[in-house]
Amino acid sequence: MADASCCAAPGELSEAGKGSRRVLLVGNPNVGKSVVFSRLTGVGTVSSNYPGTTVSFLEGRMRLAGEQVPVIDVPGSYSLDPTCPAEEVACRVLEDGGIIVNVLDATNLERNLALALQLRQMGMPMVVALNLWDEARHRGVHIDVERLSELLGVPVVPTAAVSGEGLADLVAAIERVADAPPPEPLEFDDLWSTVGAIVSEVQRLEHRHHTWRDIVEEISIRPVTGIPFGILVVLSSFAAVRAIGESIITYVMDPLFEGVWRPVVEALSRALGGGGWLHDILVGSYVVVDGARTLDFSLSLGVLTTGLYVSLGAVLPYVIAFYVVLGILEDVGYLPRLAVLLDGVMHRLGLHGYAVIPVILGFGCNVPGILATRVLDTPRERFIAATLISVGVPCAALQAMIMALLGPFGIGYVALVYGVLAVVWFVLGTVLRLTSKDFLPEMVLEIPAYRLPSWQTLAKKLWMRLKGYLLEATPVVLGGVAVIAVIHRSGIFEAIAGAIGPAMDTLFGLPPEAALAIVLGFFRKDIAVGMLAPLSLGPLQLVKASVMLAVTFPCVASYMVLLREFGLKKTALATAIMVVASLTTGIAMNLVF
Amino acid sequence: MQRRHRHHSGRATVTPAVQDGMPASALKDGEPARVVRIAGGERLAARLHNLGVLPGKRVVKLGTMPGRGPVMLDCDGVRVALGRGIASHVIVERVEPVPEEETV
Structure with missing residues (x-):
């Protein structure tokens, strides 16, 4: 139980946690990845970390087509070109293979897509969870999920992990890609211009309402x-x-x-x-x-x-x-x-x-x-x-x-x-x-939006x-x-x-x-x-x-x-x-x- | 703060063309601007890209934390805190303020 407690050392990844029949939760920091993780896994998570504070990771288990498979909460990373120790760990975990569940922040599609595209270059089985979907709706962010899925070449599932919305669909999508042949690696020239092109095609923004959270946000940041x-x-x-x-x-x-x-x-x-x-x-x-x-x-x-x-x-x-x-x-x-x-x-x-x-x-x-x-x-x-x-x-x-x-x-x-x-x-x-x-x-630090x-x-x-x-x-x-x-x-x-x-x-x-x-x-x-x-x-x-x-x-x-x-x-x-x-x-x- | 010097020399050689370019750290609080370029190494540019701070983005400086603290920027709805030296590497140009509704 590692660093969450008194006196313990972070554990090593279990043997079962290695190999291709495992689920890897990958995403930027502050996208609600840990909540998705605790929703997917039941009791018996073995190693703990503080989201964004240590480089050790959580490992739990989930049922996938009647089989128990390991789920790994990979440290939050912005990019596959490591710029910090957490990202180095993330890359190492990915190299060992598995089914990628890329958790995206739907309210921040552009930035999150950069990692999604880099992951798609690897040609591993992958599902995209478009998380914080309720929040995005609330803020007037509209995303064409089907088109996004076509462009990325992998299933995209809208989720709101805090309320549990879309989690069943996510599990179903993971089951589908687990048994299908891995998708062709995606190819593109310039990462950021590709991101820009996809965003302008699938995303539409309407006037953003000011909520009490925006007000607290302003107060605490100025x-x-x-x-x-x-x-x-x-x-x-x-x-x-x-x-x-x-x-x-x-x-x-x-x-x-x-x-x-x-x-x-x-x-x-x-x-x-x-x-x-x-x-x-x-x-x-x-x-x-x-x-x-x-x-x-x-x-x-x-x-x-x-x-x-x-x-x-x-x-x-x-x-x-x-x-x-x-x-x-x-x-x-x-x-x-x-x-x-x-x-x-x-x-x-x-x-x-x-x-x-x-x-x-x-x-x-x-x-x-x-x-x-x-x-x-x-x-x-x-x-x-x-x-x-x-x-x-x-x-x-x-x-x-x-x-x-x-x-x-x-x-x-x-x-x-x-x-x-x-x-x-x-x-x-x-x-x-x-x-x-x-x-x-x-x-150089992102200040995440307040979340319930x-x-x-x-x-x-x-x-x-x-x-x-x-x-x-x-x-x-x-x-x-x-x-x-x-x-x-x-x-x-x-x-x-x-x-x-x-x-x-x-x-x-x-x-x-x-x-x-x-x-x-x-x-x-x-x-x-x-x-x-x-x-x-x-x-x-x-x-x-x-x-x-x-x-x-x-x-x-x-x-x-x-x-x-x-x-x-x-x-x-x-x-x-x-x-x-x-x-x-x-x-x-x-x-x- | 030694980085500042590097930045100035870099700016002189790389893009003499930008007339209105100024470091984001020099913006007034609440003043809207647009990112022109990142004056610095690729590593710095990559880190800022990851946070969504890249050329073409609208930024608003929210303020500076006291005691030589970081500069707070709102970059297309993403709030970032950048150390002063780093904020001075983000070269911006002033733009006209636009009313509430903004579409990207």
């Missing part, structure tokens, strides 16, 4: 209104994540844990005799809350109490909330606009505006964020982006725990953590830009991301809590705390025990923040400790990805940068606060 609009979008996204996350915690997770799970762990605690090694690892130790001796889901530090509560009770709700909001922003088409708005600012950090997309993914989990830096043009830019993500972008798990710990003291302290991280980010970004001079390629998202695609994507979190992050949290429980009992805790304690105090103004939390943050940031809970720190100390945790190291999963993507040398460099950044930040905060 600098004067776009910037306030962008700030509004980002702030309301954060507010929505918090509102959804807190609601799930308050109305679902807390009642479940207190009402259903508490009796179970208490019975288990009695059965284990109320103490001992196994008891303390599984159930945790009794703590005194409000004068009563009890098991506490945040403080007891047992695998079945704190371990389960941190991963499912406190963090999962925020992971759900984050991916719901991100999925909507992605599918509506807002992210490229954000990239454009922030291009100027990002250039000061040595990055391209497009780098905001990996950064935003990093707020969910650093792993997909680091993987998504692959779309950036130069190795240097990738390195800066990945380092900045590892250092200054707290993942959803870390943010959830910061919210849980600092929220009760007031939202101002939470904002302070983000504020300090933003300062670290800009200082570090500027330093990185100034220390590595290199040519930064300029932006398909709920089916959103739900599918959300499920894949959650599955990744549950399968890969939860076991690490449970294991991590077990390790902490052991350390807690064995007295190593006190030894480490005693050894680095004085330094922690003078440098950062934090109690010695916080040191261990920061070291354990290497495994999972959320458990580490959870470990700060029993220390009863003041709000400012919690702010300091949270920022230190965020800055120090990424978790072990992000580390593995850094190593794989950048190699030992660059990872070592990134680590050195992180150590310096975290020491400097800690000392600076101690001086300021």
Whole structure:
């Protein structure tokens, strides 16, 4: 399940996914290809990607004349003369053969036809899906489908993938070409003049109505209104994540844990005799809350109490909330606009505006964020982006725990953590830009029209991301809590705390025990923040400790990805940068606060 | 920004004929124009072609993002963001504004 989740590497294409009896979805970016894909395939899609953000691809299956065949969502490309890594991958996939389903944007026929003609030169079996057909009708774009089909020499099927219109006809057309001999390759002299000739023959435009979408479009794209609009979008996204996350915690997770799970762990605690090694690892130790001796889901530090509560009770709700909001922003088409708005600012950090997309993914989990830096043009830019993500972008798990710990003291302290991280980010970004001079390629980006998202695609994507979190992050949290429980009992805790304690105090103004939390943050940031809970720190100390945790190291999963993507040398460099950044930040905060 | 120099020298040698040619980045906001040519390498021309920015197309500059940000163009209904250097390689000529109904 690859980069959509925490901690996984993008998979290789399955053996069945190679060969000629397979369906290849090919098309320009932003033509609704992913929606067609999720309509054609059922459950069981194996590898995920973020449309337009990584070069890995999705593979699913569909029924074709009673036979299950693989369907591959080829990365969006404008041309078969590759101009970017995604297009190189697309060409490679095409070389292995298959039945091409070329998804065109009917509202933008001219530009989309260039790729269609290049594909027709290959002489592979092919069907054209004229997608966004409803949208085209709405905008007064009329296309003579039959004539287009004659000119291209392959079937053309109008579709509206979001509503499902035309999908059955598309499947029927794929079945027909699958069994027919492949069409003759199309020949032409000049690509663009041929495109022009076809368009003027098949397309007729009437007056285009202004819709509410055009108005929002204008607002978000013009600098004067776009910037306030962008700030509004980002702030309301954060507010929505918090509102959804807190609601799930308050109305679902807390009642479940207190009402259903508490009796179970208490019975288990009695059965284990109320103490001992196994008891303390599984159930945790009794703590005194409000004068009563009890098991506490945040403080007891047992695998079945704190371990389960941190991963499912406190963090999962925020992971759900984050991916719901991100999925909507992605599918509506807002992210490229954000990239454009922030291009100027990002250039000061040595990055391209497009780098905001990996950064935003990093707020969910650093792993997909680091993987998504692959779309950036130069190795240097990738390195800066990945380092900045590892250092200054707290993942959803870390943010959830910061919210849980600092929220009760007031939202101002939470904002302070983000504020300090933003300062670290800009200082570090500027330093990185100034220390590595290199040519930064300029932006060439299409701003897609806003689209209504398909709920089916959103739900599918959300499920894949959650599955990744549950399968890969939860076991690490449970294991991590077990390790902490052991350390807690064995007295190593006190030894480490005693050894680095004085330094922690003078440098950062934090109690010695916080040191261990920061070291354990290497495994999972959320458990580490959870470990700060029993220390009863003041709000400012919690702010300091949270920022230190965020800055120090990424978790072990992000580390593995850094190593794989950048190699030992660059990872070592990134680590050195992180150590310096975290020491400097800690000392600076101690001086300021 | 070093690209600018290259562009100027290129412009002098390649097409001295175009009188009214000016870089799209120099257009005023909301000013309609037509693409005359792409002053740059084939690779740049191909990338812009892919986005539908090619000679003969009507463009309107929507604005420039602050902080040396990209130039926003509406090119026959397709919105594109081009870095300033790249936008200065898109050579355009001013045209008379046409009312709402436009047919291509």
